Amino acid sequence: MIDPPQISGSLRNRLAVTLIGGASLLALLLFLVVRNYAAQIAQQGQDSILGASVSSILDAAVLRDDQVEIDFPYASFSMLTTPAHDRVFYAIYRDDQLLSGYADLPRPNSADSPDSGERHYQTAAFIGKPIRISTASRTLLGADVKTHITVSVAQTQDALSDRLNAISRNVASFGMGFFVLVVLLSFWVTSITIAPLNRLATSVARRGPQDLSPVSKPVPTEMLPLVGALNRLMARLNQSLTQSEDFIAEAAHRVRTPLATVRSYAETTLQRVDKEQNRQALRSMIRAIDESSRAAGQLLDHAMITFRADQLEYQQLDLVDLVQDLVLRLAPVAEMKDIDLQFHVDQPVHCQGDPILLQNAIRNLIDNALKYSPSESTIDIRVTAHPRPQVEIRDQGPGFPPDEISDLALRFSRGNNAAGTIGSGLGLTIAQDVAIAHGGKLTLSNLTGGGACVLFSL
Numbered sequence: 001m002i003d004p005p006q007i008s009g010s011l012r013n014r015l016a017v018t019l020i021g022g023a024s025l026l027a028l029l030l031f032l033v034v035r036n037y038a039a040q041i042a043q044q045g046q047d048s049i050l051g052a053s054v055s056s057i058l059d060a061a062v063l064r065d066d067q068v069e070i071d072f073p074y075a076s077f078s079m080l081t082t083p084a085h086d087r088v089f090y091a092i093y094r095d096d097q098l099l100s101g102y103a104d105l106p107r108p109n110s111a112d113s114p115d116s117g118e119r120h121y122q123t124a125a126f127i128g129k130p131i132r133i134s135t136a137s138r139t140l141l142g143a144d145v146k147t148h149i150t151v152s153v154a155q156t157q158d159a160l161s162d163r164l165n166a167i168s169r170n171v172a173s174f175g176m177g178f179f180v181l182v183v184l185l186s187f188w189v190t191s192i193t194i195a196p197l198n199r200l201a202t203s204v205a206r207r208g209p210q211d212l213s214p215v216s217k218p219v220p221t222e223m224l225p226l227v228g229a230l231n232r233l234m235a236r237l238n239q240s241l242t243q244s245e246d247f248i249a250e251a252a253h254r255v256r257t258p259l260a261t262v263r264s265y266a267e268t269t270l271q272r273v274d275k276e277q278n279r280q281a282l283r284s285m286i287r288a289i290d291e292s293s294r295a296a297g298q299l300l301d302h303a304m305i306t307f308r309a310d311q312l313e314y315q316q317l318d319l320v321d322l323v324q325d326l327v328l329r330l331a332p333v334a335e336m337k338d339i340d341l342q343f344h345v346d347q348p349v350h351c352q353g354d355p356i357l358l359q360n361a362i363r364n365l366i367d368n369a370l371k372y373s374p375s376e377s378t379i380d381i382r383v384t385a386h387p388r389p390q391v392e393i394r395d396q397g398p399g400f401p402p403d404e405i406s407d408l409a410l411r412f413s414r415g416n417n418a419a420g421t422i423g424s425g426l427g428l429t430i431a432q433d434v435a436i437a438h439g440g441k442l443t444l445s446n447l448t449g450g451g452a453c454v455l456f457s458l
């Protein structure tokens, strides 16, 4: 078991949080800026009307016989009418003495009291409400007097705040819409940003255990270092695997030849020796040589299969021909054990495959049936095209040991029924590896009436 790597956060969450956080900050900023700007513009609008009202009153002021007379133009106050029915207040001073209007209307303090002709604006509280006041002064010249008139016109701000609230609501819903859009966008952006990583992970995870080829699909620039490192790692792994397979093949080959020589010496010696004790020792020796030689042969085949499974040499072939050829070659072995090899076919079974690997796999399966079946029994070999090209081998032997059946295809695994037979526990491994390399599988089962059934499908 490999421990899962430790997790430090999630790229997707990090991206989404950054994007959504940025979007909410932007939406808030947008709201504040637009609202502030709208407030300024609305205030300017109110100010200019208030200013016009003050000017129209000032313009109407005349000095007659040292008395100030003002004939209020109608427009002075009517121009201040608002949909919210804002209240209007005014005050007129002559040289700081109230002439008319509200005595307690706030006045600009003397420091920033306006010069003649200049308008002054201020916001203050009056009758418990915020008001905006515009003030301007004018000097009136009479025959021998010079007097100073100051006019203040004020207005409550109900219409202004109504308008501002409406604008705020609109800007807020616009900001919300913008936010929701960015959230959706950020989910989309995170998923397309993460997608190449997911694709790489899936393509590596989907590989067969033998597939150590480099990742060749195009990847985004940022992933190049990762993919480069992965490819280099796989190349190193591949190289060391190939080296060890080569080593096994070479070693098996070197062992087999001298073993054959030793065996033939042992055989001839056995014919010459009479003493039973020595004959027994020689027989054990021959058996041990057979075991080693079989193991070396199977190891060699297994190494060859592991190597070829990476680069299958696919050919169009007829599975029936291939199996028939094997049956013919194994017929002498069957005859020696008085076993009847029955071959059943209805039609050619065309398929794509590597003939050397397929022969090797199926030979191992027939070999097992011959090895574990009693003499004077029958072995049925059936090649069919449906549902997939497959070979089924049934024998009348003891069948697979039921408690071990799931492990028998593992390397070097032999069943408890194998005691006394020569073998290395690699035959089923070879057959299974070949089936998997061809996209198929090997299925082991026992027949109800006794005997083993092996299904090798492509």
Ligand SMILES: Nc1ncnc2c1ncn2[C@@H]1O[C@H](COP(=O)(O)OP(=O)(O)OP(=O)(O)O)[C@@H](O)[C@H]1O
Residues within 6 Å of the ligand: 294, 298, 364, 368, 369, 372, 373, 395, 397, 398, 399, 400, 401, 408, 409, 413, 414, 415, 416, 417, 418, 422, 423, 424, 425, 426, 427, 428, 429, 452
């Ligand atoms: N036809 C069969 N009937 C009963 N048992 C079988 C049969 N085929 C395989 N087995 C069991 O499965 C085990 C594994 O088979 P496998 O072919 O892998 O190894 P082996 O035959 O022991 O050695 P070798 O590598 O020389 O073939 C055998 O040891 C045997 O116990």
Ligand SMILES: [Mg+2]
Residues within 6 Å of the ligand: 364, 367, 368, 423, 426, 427, 428
């Ligand atoms: Mg075998």
